[in-house]
Amino acid sequence: MDLIIKGGKIITPTDTYKADIGVDDGKIIAISRDLPGSAKDVVDASGKYVMPGAIDSHTHMDMPFMGTVTADDFESGTACAAYGGVTTLLDFAMQPKDKDFLETIKIWHGKADPKAYTNFGFHVAVTNLTEDLVKQIPDVMKAGVSSFKLFMTYSKGGLFSDDARIYRMLEESKKHGFLVQVHAENDTVLEMLKERYVKNGNTSAEFHAKSRPNFVEAEATHRALALATATGGNLYVVHMTCMESIVELANAKDFGNVYGETCPHYLTLTDEKYLSPQGKRFIMSPPLRSKDDNAAMWTGLGDEILSTVATDHCAFNDAQKDMGKDNFTKVPNGAPGTETMLPVLFSEGVRKNKITLNQMVKFTSYNPSKIFGMYPAKGTLSVGSDADIVIFDPQLEMELTAKNLHTKSKYSPFEGMTAKGMPTHTFVQGMPVLYDRELVGKKGAGKFVARGKHVPL
């Protein structure tokens, strides 16, 4: 055997038990109490949790956006992932307006294949849907990409898709078994509000949030859900942030195959951050909300109205954020997060009894593996599955601050928070990538995950 992980507590969505895990040739080959035999490496996991590696199903590495390019590429971004116990990330391959989907995927392979420490897959972020491109979808699925995101906003940045295009993709999703993701915000209303604030000289970071209030998100969420119900398509609403949107999702779940995601920052941070001298660092879309909205998101998870947590890792450094020094509309939107996802969820969610440890695994591994077509190779610890494994020390404390983290943004939105509970080891298909908190993996060793059809939960 290549590896035995001994004496840990195994955590799955449904079970918690003590057992050893045997790994050979990248796969889990045995799970049992006091596993007999020897291995090239034996890791003592006593006192720790052994969990399926996390899947961060929402990242933006090396992506051109708002006049710049995100600060983390697939080298630094997947290093962050490994430090955070993330074994697979699903990144948005942003379609250049003059390229088709297959060309877009090729561009993203060029960015990721030589650099990744962890496994990775792609969604296509659609910016220019035509009927010719719709015909290409079966070939895109053959290339291992089975999810497509459409933006209901960013008309100014050229990313916007209208309702008819979303409807068409939902129709096709039912036919072919892929997933349609939407970034849900009402574009014309928020653009009008932005313009009004700027015209009146209200250009500081707080007006980013004020120009994108809850109803802007909830209305677009409602519209996307209505289109999913009407078509019978497969819909996944990314980065949900507020109570009103959760209510829309809860109502629609009885009628359609619909899913919602939230992110650690929408669970733990509020719009007060925009008033701090570092307010620009928190400019992301949708924006941070209120304490009540944080609470609603935890309830949405606890009650399993939401299905996943992912990070929307979209890192920019301070110099990039300063592109909008005098005007919030020019600040590149986004924040880093993949390294801190499990520590924040564990410290703020599991420790504070808002979700269970088994639910944490469900939202960050099992559910995304099913929804995004990777189950049972990923998302579980069972014999025959890929040995994507994280060993997590619930007692290990770390301050979530730039000097301890690895994003090229050189700050964390959770700056000042101390997490209690950190990954110590991350194995990707049996390969040690993080070992005793040391990055030991090889750049370029991470593999593309060719995904299958969406599997309804």
Ligand code: DUC
């Ligand atoms: N929101 C962000 O904050 N960044 C990237 C794209 C997005 O939708």
Ligand code: ZN
């Ligand atoms: Zn988005």
Ligand code: ZN
């Ligand atoms: Zn995003």
